[in-house]
Amino acid sequence: MTDALGGADTFPKLLARNAERLGERAALREKDLGIWRETSWRACQERVRDLSLGLVSLGLERGGKVAIIGDNRPEWVIAELAAQAAGAASVGIYQDSNLTEVGFVIDHCDARFVVAEDQEQVDKILGMIDQLPKVAYVIYSDPRGLRRYRHEKLLSFSEVEARGRALAKEKPGLYDENVARGAGGDLAIICYTSGTTGQPKGAMLSFRNLLTMALSLHQVDPRRSGDEFVSFLPLAWIGEQMMSVATALAIGFTVNFPEEPETALHDIREVGPHVLFAPPRIWEGLSSTVQVKIMDTTPFKRFLYQRLMPVGYKAADLRLKHGRVPFLWRALYLLADLLLFRPLKDRLGLLQLRSGTTGGAALGPDVFRFFHAMGVRLKQIYGQTEISGISCIHPDDAIKFHTVGKPIPGTEVSISQSGEILSRSPSVFLGYYKNEQATREALSDGWLHSGDAGYLEEDGQLVVIDRLKDVLRLADGTQFSPQYIENRLKFSPYVKEAVVMGQDRPYLTALLCIDSAVVGKWAEKQKISYTTYTDLSAKPQVYDLLQKEINRVNETLPSAARIRKFVLLYKELDADDEELTRTRKVRRGFVEERYRGIISALYGDQERIAIDTTIRFQDGKTARIQANLSVRRLEAGGA
Amino acid sequence: MALLQIAHLSLRFGGVTALQDVSFAVEPGAISAIIGPNGAGKTSLLNCISGVYRPQKGTVGFDGADVTQLRPAARTRLGIARTFQNIALFKGMTVLDNLLIGRHCHQKTGVLGGGLYYGLGEREEIRDRARIEEIIDFLEIEAVRKQVVHTLAYGLQKRVELARALALEPRLLLLDEPMAGMNAEEKEDMARFILDINEERGTTILMIEHDMGVVMDLSHRVVVLNFGQKIADGTPEEVQGSREVQLAYLGGEAAA
Secondary structure (H helix, E strand, O other), X not given: OOOOOXXXXXXXXXXXXXXHHOOOOEEEEXXXXXXXXXXXXXXXXXXXXXXXXXXXXXXXXXXXXXXXXXXXXXXXHHHHHHHXXXXXEEEEEOOOOOHHHHHHHHHHOOOOEEEEOOHHHHHHHHHOHHHOOOOOEEEEOOXXXXXXXXXXXXXXXXXXXXXXXXXXXXXXXXXXXXXXXXXXXXXXXXXXXXXXXXXXXXXXXXXXXXXXXXXXXXXXXXXXXXXXXXXXXXXXXXXXXXHHHHHHHHHHOEEEEOOOHHHHHHHHHHHOOOEEEEOHHHXXXXXXXXXXXXXXXXXXXHHHHHHHHHHHHHHHHHHHHHOOOOHHHHHHHHHHHHHHHHHHHXXXXXXXXXXXXXXXXXXXXXXXXXXXXXXXOEEEEEOOHHHXXXXXXXXXXXXXXXXXXXXXXXXXXXXXXXXXXXXXXXXXXXXXXXXXXXXXXXXXXXXXXXXXXXXXXXXXXXXXXXXXXXXXXXOOOOEEOHHHHXXXXXXXXXXXXXXXXXXXXXXXXXXXXXXXXXXXXHHHXXXXXXXXXXXXXXXXXXXXXXXXXXXXXXXXXXXXXXXXXXXXXXXXXXXXXXXXXXXXXXXXXXXXXXXXXXXXXXXOOOOEEEEEEEEEOOOOOEEEEEEEEEOEEOOOOOO | OOOEEEEEEEEEEOOEEEEEEEEEEEOOOOEXXXXXXXXXXXXXXXXXXXXXXXXXXXXXXXOOEEOOOOOHHHHHHHOEEEOOOOOOOOOOOEHHHHHHHHOHXXXXXXXXXXXXXXXXXXXXXXXXXXXXXXXXXXXXXXHHOOOEHHHOOHHHHHHHHHHHHHHOOOOEEEEEOOOOOOOHHHHHHHHHHHHHHHHHOXXXXXXXXXXXXXXXXXXXXXXXXXXXXXXXXXXXXXXXHOHHHHHHHHOHHHHO
């Protein structure tokens, strides 16, 4: 492994290598005050050195932990590398976590240092500093609003960097010594997995874990040193760690940070990335934005879109099925590319894209086809945090939408007796931090138990069905996978979230949340007036619309496992109400408990359900919602 | 010394007395609020300070100088900026262009110099754009920088108007009901921005506001008007305890 990395086996060593080899080339770029500002590899290493020595002067020891919370900024990565250069590990915390989660992670990982981006995050931590006795210092990077804060544990980034510079004068070789003492097997990061149940677990990953993964992925999906990458997903997430940190250091490409989270999509367009890794919701968002905008555009553009899109679809289907496109279609595609696809890709910022990947959940075949039609060869990635993020990826020459592809080099995948997906590779994690029991459950003989049910196809491609524990049975014993059906439902642009139920029940039912942007647009076109989300989702016409969508999914399901009744929920499921995890997965148990009344009505004879409930806003305020939900019944067994 | 010194100000429209012998002072670096029931003369007072109205009697002193006779533009150059109760932005222009207009009073190039662009025009343009980007960052409106103002939500438009007032780099910022018509979250954001402007930029703030929670939380000092007369002036606690204020707000019987 280290041959390809020139003998460097830790992130700080790679940083030193890049600083030497790439020198003034851009390592990090951040849009600040409207202008993209670069930090070269050399400057990046200097900042890391100053901060690292600053932390050492404040008492950071080898084996210590530094917790980091904040939006994606250069300082996030610099803080992580500074911790690692001092022989400590970094622990990322999702920036939108609630107080309990933040408090739990900081305390559980034994961090003495917390690096917090701004006033918002500092307030969170200082607010519960009494319950975090292990925390010695809170270090912030954005001083805005914090000038008047006086707290013995609060320090600014620049103060710590100044201490670092002072220490560097005193002991000139100290930083290099610290870096040299690091080894590939050292703990690099602890990734807390949000977990659909119980407390988060901290997966410990070493430099070797992360770097072998980066290099193996590089073999099947190559990146180049001059590539541009945009970092806009939480850096606490393993997916962002493997791209923005591990791969960026190993390959030496440039990581761009958007101005604000809200400007990310716009900034992607400005950067024109070569590599883009995003969860399905981003790809879905891009595709539905295009579709909504096309409804609004000039008739001529709409005409072009409607005429040329089928050409793209046809060419994509031919290429995916036979591996090549006949001459006539190639010629037509060239025309469509010139008139439609290139301008469209330019609009989305995907014109330079060489490697587009999706991971974290299933992506609908319609969205896949959409991007393939416009010439973006989108590929699926599969993996767990515990295997450094990736075990499988679609091979370039055999992209099949229902699979997650083949194992990357150095990775073995097999299926256990109970149908569980197992994987083994040098990237499998060291264990959960301070949780022996969970580690034993996840690892046996080096095999990582994914908890996912799946099977291998004849050509070696892996198909993931669902979480093993989520494969359910109806009262008559019929097996079904709620998540599978939910994903199919969510492929409809009108459906934002879906929860399918039926465990030990006579038939399947669904709770749906409409996508207010798309359905709202549709309602405007149909001249249906509405006020709020609650009002819109109660319209009979909207029920009709959604019924058609469910019927379409029902057609593809065995008749015993079809949805018989559904309700459109009066609010969107929300992570702040604990209905979704931070990565936007439905917390099934919680949702079923919370909407017990509605669910029992779905299995009764009621046509309408009166709702009277209170919801909680982010700022802690509450509001009362009163609504009348109707239950819609679908033809039994038929579509 | 007080930054703003209002002395014996009286303003009449025909037979209506809008302000009668109002005097108070605003200390530099403070956040002060003017409150009072509808028609008490709050906006008239603000208009006298910014120069829209000329009082019949009394003086407006700013930074030791008498500015009572100065036109609004001249007062702006001295460092007084304001926002309006009903948003007064150029609706058909982008956020950036609106903010650049706020920089106009700092530009020295004329029509000709600006039109030729190269030289001083270019330097000023770059300088002003840089200042504006700081304000955009400060008020967190990066995402709408290039959007046309009328497409923005009301709360955001209010924020853009505040940004334009900041572009003037005022020493005294007059805010006429900065929170009117906002939802709870927008109010909270606006309150944070007002505090940040005061703390980070050291700008003195005088605002009219109806939301008592906001007034009592933010202000160092509160002036109460009723029927054109000042009936109380002091810290939020003092004003809340004042019997006259209770009478003005709640009526004679309720307060008794």
